[in-house]
Amino acid sequence: MSERVPPDAPPRRGAPVRTAVVSALTTAAFVVAGLDAHAQRPTQYDHLREYWATRSRAATARWDEAHRAADTEFTDSVRVGPMLFLAPSGLAATNRTLARLADSAYSATWLPETGGWIRRYEMRERSVDVETVAPSGETVTHQRTQLMLLLREPDGRMRESASTTATGADSLWPIAWQEAQWALKSRATAQLAPELRTWIGAAVPVERPGAIDWVAGWKELVLYPSLPARSCSAGDVRACRVALALVSEADPVRNWYDPALRQVLAQRWLRSFRGNERRVQFSNRTDQVAPVRACANGDDDACVQFLQDRALGANMVEPGPKVLRALLVRFAFTRGNDSSAKRQAAYAPGATVEERLSQASGLPFDELVRQFAVQLRAPRQARPSRVPARLWASSLWCLCVGALSLRSTRWRV
């Protein structure tokens, strides 16, 4: 039996061309899909998470459905001044809240007429895989509250303003207040206790954090250039309290950072500065960049000067990422079932942040922080467990495809 290719057989031109075309097309599809996925870079994780979340929502929640529901289902209304809010009769508590909201928030005279409605509905959403950030097979159902207002602009045009938010049964109030405030463009302040609002530093939807939120929080913590954040990510629960900005510090610039981390902050500042260099050139900040450059090159005195300067780096001095605080609020306010305690924790005056979070969660504060730290580290421990399932899927694919290429009763000529 000869094992050599017959040298006198005429070469066939068509087959290699076809193979090349098929190969090129398939590879292009893979490459485009791979590039389009964004997931190749961990720094694009959040972007991708939003991307998939938006796609998932688009499938299940659409405005036209909401409009139809608004036309047919709503039977009750609340009128406050010139504003009319329509709402389902079953949502008496929501109506009362809306009335309170309108009483306190509506103050701008340039809104002569405002109408709107609020509804609560169930939304099906596909859960998202932690690693690939693509929708997984499971479906979860969320309760959502949708607030839609018709605003008349000063020039007389009507504008539709909508805000949708996921809710737990009793965690609605902080969101409703904040979002409605945004929607009404009112100067009224949110009703959340000031110390809690200042400590969080941003609007927080009080929604139970999902796996993706924990992964994002963990990444923020690990990448944050401060000593408390690093100790917290290494498992030191006391450092986590510092990283959560719950321990006051007399000299944060020296105690939260070592010289290398101060240098890192300067490098980050310079990186963002370079992005805005053209814009900044027109301001008088250009001359002030010198100490930042000196700091980035290793001059620690310049680093201290840079981080104490309110015009430059002072706003970068934080013990840990803000995301961590928001995550703790969500974690605390979605634990336990005592709704009156949660409302008290959110609004009652005269309590510290620790007391409020402890009251909302029903746990002693130390225990709350410990459980929070454990939860924060969980995604990292869970990460390798995803690999075997995909390996099985890939192996099965190779076997099936291999078997298909073997299965034939004739030669492929």
Added chain:
Amino acid sequence: MLRVMYFEQLRRIGPFLIALCAMAAALPVLSCSGLLAGGAASESFAVLEAAGRVSMYYPMLSCAVGLIIGPAGWQTDQEHGHVYALSLPIPRWHYALLRLTTGVLLVLPVVAALSLSALLTSALVTLPPGLQTYPLPLSLRFAATSLVTFSTMFMLSSASSRSFLIGAGALFAAFVFDSLFAASNQLDYSVIAELLFGTRSPFSFFMGVWTLIDV
């Protein structure tokens, strides 16, 4: 016979295989080049960003492995009208299995190059606190995607023109239907893309974090 086929195929794609191995070995080194050169290790974000810049090339390389090695298995037969294969006293499935095994054996050196390089690089670098190296998951991911791409390309190359046209037509029709369905239902995502890259799909390995360094 396997040995003969292996060396015949190796001669055909030898230069490409060497290039693929070199690229596979270079990627982990490039992703840590700053650290290997003795750069500052305090800035975790910069380290992660540098590793992330290289990470998109891993799936591209695994696609290239499949693209080059998959069709190469059938190239000799297609060029010579399957005369040699028809002259052998073995059934087709046996012959195809030998070709398939040969291809898998040629994929392995590239995977080995990447794994060794990733392991060595991981051992040599000192990372900032909180960051970890993941040489094994990266190698497994690369091996799996290379084999998935290779097997797909191998199957496509082994098909007849008629089978290929039927398959391509079905795929094209599915994409057209998907686009029309999405447009008529005001969806801004592709059902096919989700099926292809969803969690339970073998192609989901292409998604996810392709990086040697992560938190």
